[in-house]
Amino acid sequence: MFLVNSHTDYGKPLEAVDALTLGPDGADEVEHFLAVRDNHAPTPLQALPHLARRLGVGAVLVKDEGRRLGLGSFKALGGAYAVVRLVLEDTGRQLGRSVAYEELFSPVLHATAARMTFACATDGNHGRSVAQGAQLVGARAAIFVHAGVSEERVAAIARFGAEMIRVDGTYDDSVAEAARISAERNWTVVSDTSWPGYERVPSLVMQGYTTIVREAMRQMSEPPTHLFIQAGVGGIAAALAGHFRLLLAKAAPRVVVVEPSLAACLFASAEAGHPVKVEHGAPTVMAMLECYEPSLVAWRILSRTADAFMTVTDEEAIAAMNRLARPEGGDLAIVAGESGCVGLAGLLNALGNEEARRALDFDDKARILLVNTEGATDPARYRELVGLPPEEVVAGARMGA
Template sequence: MSGFALVLNPSPGTPGVVILTEGGFRRARAEIASWPGHAATALHDTPSIAKACGVAAVRIKDEAGRFGLGSFKALGGAYAVLQALRHALSLAGVANNASAGDLASARYPEAAKITVTCATDGNHGRSVAWGAQRFGCRCVIFVHETVSQGRRDAISAYGAEIRVVPGTYDDAVRACAEVAEACGWHTVSDTSWPGYTHVPVDVMQGYRVMTAEALEQWGEAPSHVFIQAGVGGVAASVSVQLRSQLPDRPRLIVVEPDRAACLLESARAGAITPVSGALDTLMAGLACGEPSLLAWEELGRAAHAFIAIPDEAAVQAMRDLAQLGIVSGESGAAGFAALIWAANDPAARNALALDAASRVLLFSTEGATDPELYRSLVG
């Protein structure tokens, strides 16, 4: 199978800016832990995979069950909606620090007049729509034309209006920002750009819960962590949380589709480098051509390596994970696919220092978020 590429970060460990504070994370975690339905997701030990990869252990954090939304994204968008509403109500002089309970019980009728919006390739929009429904505001979600009907339906099930725009996820991000500006809506984006970082910080603080849980559940420090990326927000959140909890930094490996490897290309160039074209990968959640500014600030200095994988490897990984009883969607299985390749490719194995003592942490970041597509690929 061709289409794999590996780029080592030329400057790992370079000191840089703090993109996510510890206080912000403590507040996000306490808030999310108080929501109905909150429970830690499973961390699976997979000795057969460890054996096949010639490493000591492989553990997989399984995000399929997160708040019933099917992916880790439930942690970020919904939390950022809450924060955006609090901020808007405070600016309007309605309430200084409205609680989630107050909003969920419609204590402030003004909240219903607020509109939150975002662009999505599926999972982030679902989280934002879910948050908007829970906290009682209006929601409009922008999707690009190739987002599947199944994913659109999953978003509108939470009462959001869907708007379809031509082009890619990155085009939808721009369309959303323009309409939001014109209409006075609140953009709750999972990606950041110059002048727009406040909300994506809240999104990423929410994501950190996933890594914090995984490290607490394992009890031992991993030596390697593989995490898939679209704009890089979740990879940056993993990176920050590893630094926060572990004295010895594991090697962080960022995994992208070969047709949308904007972080890998940025690492190659030493600066943010968008990739253009149709970005037509099956890994819908990772089909992003422009890195998040904040994510790049973290990953450009802290990731050990960047790997690109072809679609066929992701599909094979979904099937392998299904054999282990783990339901993992097209984007969810990418890190697993990269590990299988790297462990069995002598040059990659060497470059990542994978050996018989390695303890590898992976994240299956989504379940079957498009059940029809999942069935057609896995059977």
């Protein structure tokens, strides 16, 4: 399904609080944090020239977040950053002065962090980031996972020393349980979704994602004309769309938000003209995007900045995974998880949809930016869907490079 954004807020400036979060000063904060991380390096921007020629566009570029900070996902930029910001601020209140990122490993900061517990609900990747951030500063982490999160993903989070708490039901149920127990135990919730009265921390999480645009713009010879970006609750889509709008104004790329057809809360919200919760049905293979209610902050931004919303099927996502793993014409192979490839699935769908082609002004000069939001964060699932272990795809890419 494809839907042009017809919201009454479409095209309006971002609200002041969102412009402050996603603007240049906010992006600078994230880069200051990353500069003190030992394992930080910009992720690659991979061109797929053969695929671009096959599709009749000028360029297809993939920002590969599967290599981010050792966590295999763009989420590494959000949760950990929010945890550190909160610890810095709490330490600063105790000391009566601002605390710099360079003091991240100081005894006084770790003494503050040791008294704090950070909690979140997760499909897998956000929880790893929060747990890694807590471990970085010496805090505790309590991570709530719903019934659909695989044991492999649970184990990957637990490796950072987090307490793992299983919750019956869906991601939304785990969000509610994390909030309830955290209120009882005075834990700090670091959620990547927002609700009435809880916006600042999710906004910090989104601020972390602005680095993706910063790096991509340095890696490109000219800005993209289109961005196809996947969404669960909408955090990364809103962060990238908002930062591009603030950075490039009218020259910002057209933004298409892509969701699983079985969990399309933003598409439904765009149809209704306001945030809605969709019913939980059959699970989608795109596990990291299986969310049934949008983040209110993300929706507020996307209602202004997204040009269109669309959905893709499980079959289309799996086909995109395989297309990236087995490229043609000398393009480099990319390990994309079942949620990481969704932008490509959306692009392929849109190019076969006459309404979408007209609405998005595709031509042979279009420069398409995609984000591989995760690598093989569940290697067993990846092998099941692609028929190859991720390390074999990586080895093939190295040989072809």
